[in-house]
Amino acid sequence: MTKSDQLLAIEQIAQKCGIDNEYLIPHGKYVAKVDLSIIEANKHKPAGKLVLVTAITPTPLGEGKTVNTIGLSEGLNYIGKKAIACIRQPSLGPVFGVKGGAAGGGLAEVLPMETLNLHLTGDIHAITAAHDLASAALDSRLYHEERLGEDFTAQTGLKRLNIDKNRIIWKRVMDHNDRALRHITVGVGGGLNGVERSDGFEITAASELMAILALANDLHDMRKRIGRVILAYNTDGNIITAEDLEVAGAMTVLLKNAINPNLMQTVENTPVLIHAGPFANIAHGNSSVIADRVALPLADYVVTEAGFGSDMGMEKFFNIKYRQSGITPSCVVLVATVRSLKSNSGKYNIKPGQPIPKEISESNVELLKIGAANLGWHIQNAKSYGMPVIVAINRFPHDSDEELAFLQQYALQQGAFACEVSEVFMKGGLGAQALSQHVVKACEQASQVKLPYQDQDKLADKIQLMAKKYGANKANLSAQAQKDIADIEQLKLDHLPLCMAKTPMSISADPNLKNVPTNFDIDISHLAVSAGAGFIRVYAGNIMTMPGLGTNPSYRHIDIDDNGNIVGLS
Incomplete structure (x- = not known):
C-alpha cells in the first residue's frame, strides 16, 4: 500500500475539522479552497492554541522544519487532540532548483505532494499575473505620457503622473530561478516598443503582493493594501502608488480567488491549510493570517511554521505578523538536528550536494558541543519574545544515543521548557507522541509576547x-x-x-x-x-531576490514514467 492509497476525499477531511461543504470550493478530489465566510460563521467559537515552529540557523544538510510541523500536528491528533497544520505554499524556484518541494517527507508529508509542489490551485500564478499587470501598466503610462507630451491630459482626461523612469522600483516577477533576468533592459529601441529603461525580475515569492496576501484580513483589506503599494517616484520625487496608477482594483480582481486558503491532508489524514509563500528575508516568511483565523476556531492546536531560523521567520512573526493581526502563539518549537549543529560549528564549509564529512556523520560529541552554542542562542532568542520553548531534535539514523543525551541536557540547561527527540519521518504521529505531550503542557503556561521595540521608537534606534x-x-x-x-x-x-x-x-x-x-x-x-x-x-548585505540554478538542479531528475506518474520530485 502506498501513502496515496490512504487519502480521504477532501470533503471527509473538511468534515474531520468541522468545515461544512457550503464553505468548500473543490479543486479535484483531494484539494479544496475554503471560503472566507467561515471566519465570520465561527467567530463565536473559542480559539485553539497556536504552536509556532522555527529552527536553528539553516545549513545545507536541512533541519526538517516542515517535516516536524506536519509531524507534530499528526502527533497531537495521535494523543487525542484536534490539530490542524498551517504551512506556506512551495515556490517552483526551489522545487526545480536545489531545495526541492516543501511537502514534508516520510510519514510526515502533505499529500498529494505532487499537487502541493506543482501549481496547487494557481495562487502563485495569480500573484505573478497581478504583479506583472502593474509593471505593464507602469510602462504603458510612461510610454503614453512621453508620446503625447503636454497633450496627454487633454487627449486622455487623465492627470499626468510624470513617472521618473530611473526611479521605477516595481520589478517584474516570475516563479522560477532565472539569474539571467536579474537585470534587463525593456523597451529596447524605444518608439512603439515603449520607453527604453533598465529593469529586472524577482521571484514571485519576493513580491510584495505575496506578503500582502499573507497579511490581509479579508478581500477588502487586501484591496486597500494593494492600493498603498509604492510602484515608482515621479520627477518631483513623490511616490506613485498602485492607486495613483488606477491599477489596484484590477490587481485585486486577479487575486480574488487566491485569498481563499487551500485545504489538504497529511499521510495520516490530518487537515492542513496551505496559503501564501513569502520569503523570510525580504518578507515575514509565514503562512497567512487568514489560514490561522480559519483554523484556530476549528482545532485545539494549530501548528504553523516560520521560514528559516528564529532570527528570521520567527522574529518576523512577532515583529510583523503578530503586530498586525494580534494572533499569538502559546509556545515555540525549535527544530534542530545533531548533524546540522555539527555543521554550524564552523569547522567545515559544507556545500549543497557535496559528501558529508565523516566527522559529521559519525558520533562526535566534542564537535557537537561546539555547534550546540547555535542552539543555545536560538533558545534564548525565542525565549526573549516571551514564549516557552520546546526543542525538537529531528533524529537521523546515524545519531548516537550519547549525542542525543548531551543535546537534551544542553537544551534544558539553556532554558528550554523541554527537549524531545522527534522521529516523525519514520513513525508519523507516533514519532511525535512525547513531543506533543510537552507541547500541550507548554501551551498551558502563562505567557505574554515581549516585543523588542515599540512602533513609536525612532527608526534608526x-x-x-x-x-x-x-x-x-x-x-x-x-x-x-x-x-x-x-x-x-x-x-x-x-x-x-x-x-x-x-x-x-x-x-x-x-x-x-x-x-x-x-x-x-x-x-x-x-x-x-x-x-x-x-x-x-x-x-543588510546583498539580498538575493531572484535565485539562480546550480550545476546540478533538481529538474534534471524530475520526469514522467511509463504510466504517467511523476518521478524524481521531492
Missing part, C-alpha cells in the same frame, strides 16, 4: 536595537540608508515594523560567520518601504 539583538556591536548606516530613513520619516511611515533583510545562513549578516558570531558590525546598505504589506525592509 530600531535598527540599532535589532543589530545588537543579533550580537553585533552596532549597525553601520550607509549614506543611502540615512537618506532612506529621512525619506521614510517624511512619508510618516517610520512607525512601521522592521523586516531585517539579511542572510539566513548566519545569525549575523555575513553568511561566512558561523555558530554564534561575536565582535562584528552589521552594514545597512539601504531601506525600502512595503507600504501595502506594512513593514520597512532594512537591507
